[in-house]
Amino acid sequence: MTSALDIAKAAEIIRSGGLVAIPTETVYGLGADALNPQAVARVFEVKQRPRFDPLIVHVADTEAAAALTVDFPATAQKLAAAFWPGPLTLVLPKRDAVPDIVTSGLPTVALRVPDHEVTQALLREAQVPIAAPSANPFGRLSPTTAEHVRELLGESVDDILDGGPCRVGVESTVVEVDDDCLRLLRPGGVTIEQLEAVVGTGKVMIPADDAHPSAAAQQSPGRLPHHYAPRTPLSLTPPAAETSVGKRVGLLCLRPPEDQSPYVVIEALSPEEDLTAAAAEFFAALRRLDATGLDLIVALPFPEHGLGIALNDRLRRAETRQ
Ligand code: TXA
Ligand code: MG
Numbered sequence: 001m002t003s004a005l006d007i008a009k010a011a012e013i014i015r016s017g018g019l020v021a022i023p024t025e026t027v028y029g030l031g032a033d034a035l036n037p038q039a040v041a042r043v044f045e046v047k048q049r050p051r052f053d054p055l056i057v058h059v060a061d062t063e064a065a066a067a068l069t070v071d072f073p074a075t076a077q078k079l080a081a082a083f084w085p086g087p088l089t090l091v092l093p094k095r096d097a098v099p100d101i102v103t104s105g106l107p108t109v110a111l112r113v114p115d116h117e118v119t120q121a122l123l124r125e126a127q128v129p130i131a132a133p134s135a136n137p138f139g140r141l142s143p144t145t146a147e148h149v150r151e152l153l154g155e156s157v158d159d160i161l162d163g164g165p166c167r168v169g170v171e172s173t174v175v176e177v178d179d180d181c182l183r184l185l186r187p188g189g190v191t192i193e194q195l196e197a198v199v200g201t202g203k204v205m206i207p208a209d210d211a212h213p214s215a216a217a218q219q220s221p222g223r224l225p226h227h228y229a230p231r232t233p234l235s236l237t238p239p240a241a242e243t244s245v246g247k248r249v250g251l252l253c254l255r256p257p258e259d260q261s262p263y264v265v266i267e268a269l270s271p272e273e274d275l276t277a278a279a280a281e282f283f284a285a286l287r288r289l290d291a292t293g294l295d296l297i298v299a300l301p302f303p304e305h306g307l308g309i310a311l312n313d314r315l316r317r318a319e320t321r322q
Contacts, residue, residue: 001162002118011125013158019043021135021149022058022122023163024114026087026171026189027142027283028149029058029132030157031122037099040131044101046156049138054104055131056089056172058114060123065111068095068129075199076177082198085115087172087189102131112172118163134171141230141290141318144169144283169280170310181205187310189279230290233320234297238262244296250289252299254278265292275307282311286318 010020014031017039022031030047032039034057044051059065062080066072069092076090094109103109114120123130134142135149135157143149146162173188175195182195182204195204232250239249244262251263255271267285269278289297299315302308 001164004121006161007118007121007125010122010159010161011127014039014122014126014128014130017042018158019046019156020122021146021153021157021160022114022116022119022130022132023146023161023166024058024116024119024132025167026114026169027144027166028135028146029056029114029119029130030135030149030153031058031130031132033126034058034102034129034131035097035099036128037101040099040101043131043133046153047133047136047138049133051101052104053133053138054106054110055102055133056110056112056174057098057102058112058119058123058130058132060120061085061113064123064129065090065092065113068098068109068111069093070095073177073179075180075182078198079175079177079182079195080113083190083194084113085120086113087115087168087170088112089172089174089186089188091174091176091185108176110174116163118161122161139229141287142171142283144280148284148287165280165284167280169282169284170307170314173310175204178205183207187313189307189310191306192309193306229318229320230286230297232290232294232297234299234315234318236299236301236315236319238298238300239296247295248293249296249298250292250294252285252289252297254300254302257300263298264294265289273303275302275311278302279307279311282314 020031022029032043071093089110089112091108091110098109144166168189171188173190174186176183184206248264250265252267256268269281302311
């Protein structure tokens with residue numbers, strides 16, 4: 001799928017300030033040399049992302065991550081040992097070498113070691129850290145295949161590395177380390193249960209962002225209430241029968257419901273109720289529904305545990321406000 005030559009070419013593009021779409025286990029990223037402010041500025045432009053929303057920096061291993069921070073506390077080391085390479089992002093105090101444009105002026109940098117052989121090879125070949133937000137225009141659905149990236153960003157990227165469909169399918173979990181506690185800034189591919197197994201029960205603090213959306217958005221701008229949205233209106237509650245007459249309504253769910261009559265199309269992510277399988281298909285299924293010319297997408301919330309927490313978070317942000 002991707003040859004050594006493709007990797008060498010992509011590494012050269014990164015090193016010379018270009019943009020490369022990269023596969024990761026979570027979603028595809030729009031990558032640039034994290035130490036080159038002009039290259040990073042292009043990422044913000046292409047994504048139409050507000051400059052106040054900082055980027056995640058991808059590195060090959062824990063050592064490369066530690067080289068970008070002034071402090072890598074014991075709790076962070078434990079987490080890195082347990083989950084890297086993998087879908088966990090650690091927010092740590094940054095070194096001056098990390099340009100302010102990457103962190104939106106914050107004194108911290110978000111770091112992660114992706115678990116994908118293509119991007120691992122690219123990081124080793126390019127020999128620079130790669131800043132990469134998800135490779136979608138700001139606020140839209142995240143891409144989980146190279147084809148999605150082509151549809152979303154097409155000509156505006158210099159290269160797209162095809163690493164096949166993303167295995168996890170939902171973005172990384174973002175945590176800030178505070179002594180022996182963690183603040184969960186974004187639920188994602190590493191579950192709260194998995195984090196607690198490493199740092200201890202009750203040590204993961206969850207900001208109540210629904211009560212204070214603006215405060216949460218300041219802590220981690222990706223927690224803006226409206227995010228990850230399809231173009232079709234999306235609701236978490238099925239409409240009353242009388243209001244949906246004559247409307248084309250689609251359904252996103254784990255298991256097909258007994259009454260399927262209100263829906264012209266149903267995307268059932270895992271009839272076996274396997275949340276890992278559901279996450280892997282989540283964005284692709286939403287994208288298919290969005291392309292079906294529906295009047296409304298109804299999404300039934302997932303069980304609120306494991307990866308269901310990250311999926312429900314994305315659904316709440318995608319829900320259309322009346
Ligand atoms: O799985 C992922 O994390 C994917 C792949 C490509 O690695 N990337 C991704 O990036 O989802 P993005 O830009 O869509 O989301 C980055 C999140 C945002 O919520 C951002 O606000 C937060 O990380 N973030 C970045 N730097 C931060 C910092 N210094 N402090 C707090 N939050 C930060
Ligand atoms: Mg994103």
